[in-house]
Amino acid sequence: MPSATPKNPDVSRRSAHSRTAILRASVELVGEVGYPRLTIEAIAARAGVGKQTIYRWWPSKAAVLLEAFTDLVHSEEHGSGLPDTGDLEADLKAVLRATADEFSDAGFEAPYRALAVASAADPELAEQFAVRLREPGRKLYAERLRAAQRAGQIDPAVDPDLAVELLLGPFQQRWLNRTGPLTHAFTDGLVELVLRALTPRSAAD
């Protein structure tokens, strides 16, 4: 066998400059032409890079975009947890309002939507997408709810993970389907409604 094509490239010799240019170009382009018309050739051209340099390090244009977007998000992230002022409702409302604002920003929306869409179609990418972007956020909510549960603000019988789905599902669905605008009124109302489901029942069952 003369050549084993997928010969692992040597990471230590990787050109950081090329990598950055590629990631930047892909985010720019997805904003300009949209995901379906985003092509590897265009990314390479815009980045001033050979196509092979992309194929060497990423398996698909979705993977490029995922990494580009992950970098972008991590670079402007505080990392901590959700605020815990003791007032669960206020905390959730604040965070969900902020999230809604973020999802309304065009620069964020285009690549994130592209990744969400691609993930829905490609389970392998979905895995990466979940691990790198969706899960971290989801876990913060789950932990905050668990804290509230320990504080007796949430019925001990409720599964916090399901509760997070109850909160984020409607939000994401509305965003993805453009069923309606992500106003603060919406997010506030959503929080209120969800909390009604989570509060401990006053008396006996």
Next chain:
Amino acid sequence: MPSATPKNPDVSRRSAHSRTAILRASVELVGEVGYPRLTIEAIAARAGVGKQTIYRWWPSKAAVLLEAFTDLVHSEEHGSGLPDTGDLEADLKAVLRATADEFSDAGFEAPYRALAVASAADPELAEQFAVRLREPGRKLYAERLRAAQRAGQIDPAVDPDLAVELLLGPFQQRWLNRTGPLTHAFTDGLVELVLRALTPRSAAD
């Protein structure tokens, strides 16, 4: 308008036979190769039809698939409304279980997911998708909830449309992201949790 190309074809002379063959072929193919590898050429070939006959009547492969799937769904539909036995929880659980089963069926899942994905990326298609497939179902839920509200089973302060989002959002999100299996346990739990949010509060605020 720069191009005169889309000169309206004469609908009355449209070949019903070709139309059927195209719709059937597209559903078959999307099940076999998946949406991204579904091509107009393959549909035409499978249907025994010229490509132009597809381009004449549909603007995109997504539109073909939407029509194909709409036809399919309508042909096997009862049309009535959601059951109303008076027991809201039982009714919702039954319907959501049935929906979960439907979404677990491979023949249904492939084209529906393809359409959902394409819709998320293409607002124009999304409009059609919503009108033809999503809204009709959503409205049935909304009506059932309104009936329950009139019967005093749901807090009059709750917006039934938001309530539907609360019920279907987590369901669809879990399905689209493959976050977990659509078991009956999941749907039952979801219904229970949602109803806790909807029930009238026993005493004062």
Next chain:
Amino acid sequence: MPSATPKNPDVSRRSAHSRTAILRASVELVGEVGYPRLTIEAIAARAGVGKQTIYRWWPSKAAVLLEAFTDLVHSEEHGSGLPDTGDLEADLKAVLRATADEFSDAGFEAPYRALAVASAADPELAEQFAVRLREPGRKLYAERLRAAQRAGQIDPAVDPDLAVELLLGPFQQRWLNRTGPLTHAFTDGLVELVLRALTPRSAAD
């Protein structure tokens, strides 16, 4: 056999108006876009005629053009023979000059060239082209030469048909290949040279 497609159409019911419109449109179009880009569809559209009306009466676009051009030529033709003033050289020079002028006219050149080209590629059309357009002209020359031969101005050993080829071959070749301009100097020189070949030899062989 359910249907014999080439069912002879009934000539007596043919629409003279459509025929004229088709012929006129084809000559116009060949002048505008050239023969290779001349399409049946365009002819039909320009003539305000169904495509089938063309296919019913002509086997190919070349045939349409041939008929169109034949009509055109015959309508403006005197029909007589070549002039015979007794001065063979003067007569031939005059006729060849006139022919050169005709071939330099754009309105004549485009369709005639188109037909000549198509004929070279399609023997069946070539037959029609020869019978209807080339032969009549050629025969006039042959007769004039035969008259001159009878008058002793041409060597009796020379085959008049070959002589015509000697005269017209260089002319047509130059025109077809655009090897050079069809000036009067050229045609005069050609006539003189050819006549040198045809004159009876003064003395013994």
Next chain:
Amino acid sequence: MPSATPKNPDVSRRSAHSRTAILRASVELVGEVGYPRLTIEAIAARAGVGKQTIYRWWPSKAAVLLEAFTDLVHSEEHGSGLPDTGDLEADLKAVLRATADEFSDAGFEAPYRALAVASAADPELAEQFAVRLREPGRKLYAERLRAAQRAGQIDPAVDPDLAVELLLGPFQQRWLNRTGPLTHAFTDGLVELVLRALTPRSAAD
């Protein structure tokens, strides 16, 4: 210039193997199906080559065929000049007989006729056709005649270029129009007749 598409490809990296396969395939195919039914797709398929590889290097199927045929002819050519035994008539007869035989060979005839026809319709191609195939041959004749003129076998007043037209025009016209067979009798007769036009006149004018 509206389009930047024809960005010059890098000739040094051109695949000689593909080029050969394309040229071979085009000659084969033009012999099998004729020029009008020769398609770029078929050439690409037969050559085992992507269509783009053809479009990258040639502007049209005619250009492909011209290069193919040029290669073919040059590969089996001696290149020298016309024979000069001192006997002009014998030399010309021999060469014209050989040419007639060549033009009667099916393998030669199909592509050459295709090119001649395409040239008559397309001046740009005609230029290439003339430079690469027609002119070289024509020049050999012109030189031979000039030699004969210097030797006093041809009237010094005769233009050798016109004389070549007189010789080759009838030949090519007969071949192109299929007016008659290219027999040795024909070519011999043609040579004799032409020489009568070229011989110096014995006495005064």
Next chain:
DNA sequence: TTTTAACCGAGACGGTACGTCTCGTCTTCTT
């Protein structure tokens, strides 16, 4: 210090599908 091995920019290559164009046939309705 020289060699050597990888990455890199560049882009030609064999392919697939695109959306358009025209072909010649067919069907429907009008005259």
Next chain:
DNA sequence: AAGAAGACGAGACGTACCGTCTCGGTTAAAA
């Protein structure tokens, strides 16, 4: 029955990208 209109199956057009594969050219570690 001919004709205007145009939908249809077919298939080539020329373009855009795909992912793979050479090409020199530049680095950086190994010899």
